[in-house]
Amino acid sequence: MVSVIIVDDHSLFRDSIKLAFQYGSPDIQVAGEARDGAELFRVLGSTPADLVLLDIHLPGAGGVEIAGVLRRDYPEVKILAVSAENSAATVKALLEAGIDGFISKQQGDAAEVAHAIRTVMSGTEYFGRDIAAIIYDVYVAKKKTTSITPEFTPRERDVILACRDGLLYKEVAHRLGISIHTVNTHKKNIFLKLGINNTVEMVQYALKHGIIRIEN
Numbered sequence: 001m002v003s004v005i006i007v008d009d010h011s012l013f014r015d016s017i018k019l020a021f022q023y024g025s026p027d028i029q030v031a032g033e034a035r036d037g038a039e040l041f042r043v044l045g046s047t048p049a050d051l052v053l054l055d056i057h058l059p060g061a062g063g064v065e066i067a068g069v070l071r072r073d074y075p076e077v078k079i080l081a082v083s084a085e086n087s088a089a090t091v092k093a094l095l096e097a098g099i100d101g102f103i104s105k106q107q108g109d110a111a112e113v114a115h116a117i118r119t120v121m122s123g124t125e126y127f128g129r130d131i132a133a134i135i136y137d138v139y140v141a142k143k144k145t146t147s148i149t150p151e152f153t154p155r156e157r158d159v160i161l162a163c164r165d166g167l168l169y170k171e172v173a174h175r176l177g178i179s180i181h182t183v184n185t186h187k188k189n190i191f192l193k194l195g196i197n198n199t200v201e202m203v204q205y206a207l208k209h210g211i212i213r214i215e216n
Contacts, residue, residue: 002121003031003048007040007066008055008082017053020110028117037061037069049077051117054099056083056090064093071098075180076170078120082113086131095198098184101126123168125198150193159186160206163199 004021006014014033021028032047034040036059040052052070056063067079081094084105094102100120103113112128119126152160155176162172173180187199194205 002028002117003050004028004053004117005032005034005040005043005047005049005051006030006053007034007037007058008053009035009058010055013055017110017113021114024110025114028114035059037066040066041069044074044077050121051078051080051100053113053117054079054081056081056085056094064090064097067094067097067099071184072181075184080113080116080120080126091131098188102131103128104131123166123199125200127198152190152193156186156190159183160190160202163187164203164206 006017008014018030021030031049032043034043038060040054044052054063054066054070058066061069063081063083067081070077070079078101079099080101080103081099082103082105083090086102086104086106091102101116103116103126116126116128155178158176159172162175167175169180169183172183176183187202190202191198194202196202196205
């Protein structure tokens with residue numbers, strides 16, 4: 001059972017998602033709701049959750065700021081962003097904040113949200129088709145600015161290998177004997193060095209350039 005907190009200032013959206021999960025996705029449980037960032041952190045203080053379904057445009061602190069605080073203070077909690085706005089600047093900012101997935105409200109539906117939650121909980125980032133196209137454009141723009149293969153520390157290589165093996169943050173931390181926060185820091189550093197935005201791209205790059213290899 002996946003425990004989810006929905007953060008959206010529109011009760012209609014929260015209610016529709018809850019209803020859809022109740023009848024169509026019994027493996028996903030809505031453990032709490034929040035209308036803004038302040039309420040989210042109050043709920044998290046007493047309600048453990050596996051994932052936060054986070055709308056980007058909220059009263060008070062915006063989704064990017066909230067995502068950054070979540071990643072810093074609750075590194076084990078997955079973040080799946082949803083928004084009616086999907087500009088390149090917004091997507092880039094959210095990726096840099098450390099989200100695990102992004103679905104556009106304009107394109108996605110409750111079934112895709114449920115699928116995205118399961119994908120993210122399996123340890124793989126999830127981005128809707130239109131969001132993936134934006135990420136690709138950002139990726140291409142970054143690649144045009146650099147052609148030098150970066151150097152990685154031994155610990156960064158260990159993190160890449162663990163991600164290749166499909167390990168979750170907690171499992172990577174256990175294997176390497178480090179904290180989940182440290183795992184996230186290493187991944188962010190790797191992403192910055194490569195000019196990429198997600199684990200799949202990281203592993204693909206490492207395989208292509210011989211940084212890691214598939215073991216038989």
